[in-house]
Amino acid sequence: MSGDAGSSAALLARVRRGDPGALNELLTQHGERLKRMVRLRLDRRLQGRIDESDVLQEAMLDVARKLDDYLANPQAPFFLWLRTLTGLKLAELHRRHLGTQLRDANREVSIYRGALPEANSLTLAAQLLGKFTSPSQAAVKAERRIKLQEALNSMDPMDREILALRHFEQLTNVETANVVGLSESGATARHVRAIKRLRTLLDQTPGFFD
Numbered sequence: 001m002s003g004d005a006g007s008s009a010a011l012l013a014r015v016r017r018g019d020p021g022a023l024n025e026l027l028t029q030h031g032e033r034l035k036r037m038v039r040l041r042l043d044r045r046l047q048g049r050i051d052e053s054d055v056l057q058e059a060m061l062d063v064a065r066k067l068d069d070y071l072a073n074p075q076a077p078f079f080l081w082l083r084t085l086t087g088l089k090l091a092e093l094h095r096r097h098l099g100t101q102l103r104d105a106n107r108e109v110s111i112y113r114g115a116l117p118e119a120n121s122l123t124l125a126a127q128l129l130g131k132f133t134s135p136s137q138a139a140v141k142a143e144r145r146i147k148l149q150e151a152l153n154s155m156d157p158m159d160r161e162i163l164a165l166r167h168f169e170q171l172t173n174v175e176t177a178n179v180v181g182l183s184e185s186g187a188t189a190r191h192v193r194a195i196k197r198l199r200t201l202l203d204q205t206p207g208f209f210d
Contacts, residue, residue: 008078016071023067027060030079033170034059034086040124040168041087041117043094050093059089080178087116119164125149127168128198147208151201159194166191 007029014022038052062085070081094117125148152160158180165171165179177187202208 012071012078015067023064026078027063027082030082031056033079034082037083037116037169038086038090040119040164041090043098043117044122046094046097049097055090055093056086058093059086062089076178077175080175083179084116091117119161119168121149121152124164124168125152128152128163144208147205148202151198151205154201155194155197158190159197162187162190162194163198 008026011022011026011029015026034056035052038055042050042052042055059082063082066085070078074081076084122145125145129145129148152163161180162176165176166173171179173187173191174184176182176191177184180187180190182190
């Protein structure tokens, strides 16, 4: 990840110098990470109507409009700025397509600070199952996924969000700390706590590890 950070800094320097291709290179560099975030937070009722590429395409229009302001006063790392704009665009698309239906959604893994759409607990559960099952259990039964979703939804919102950021979005600890407003040591401690709490909940779930 440090190599990506160095590459981003070099590309941003080229953007500041007016290099027309540098911004496209930056967006390409971060595209897959942004798509992971969108897949986690895209409301399931919109799947098949819009996808992560649609969201990114619209978000990049905002990026192009706001880039000069960011370059003049960069208050966050470039990727996290992109992630925020992409998340806000996703929230706008949710409102546009779902309107008042948004309040009728099933319980999901909640975003801690409220700006981005909620994480999709079905997607997160499928991702996390690989962390808590042996290789022989790769073909996970639907009931195990449901149990994991229930465990996730019973956790503290901050702990759930830490798991979403670290294990699905694959943010670094530094990035996670920035997103949730903790120190690096605080983010590390919450990550360890979240893993232990989820493991405890699953240990208490009959048949989960059978």
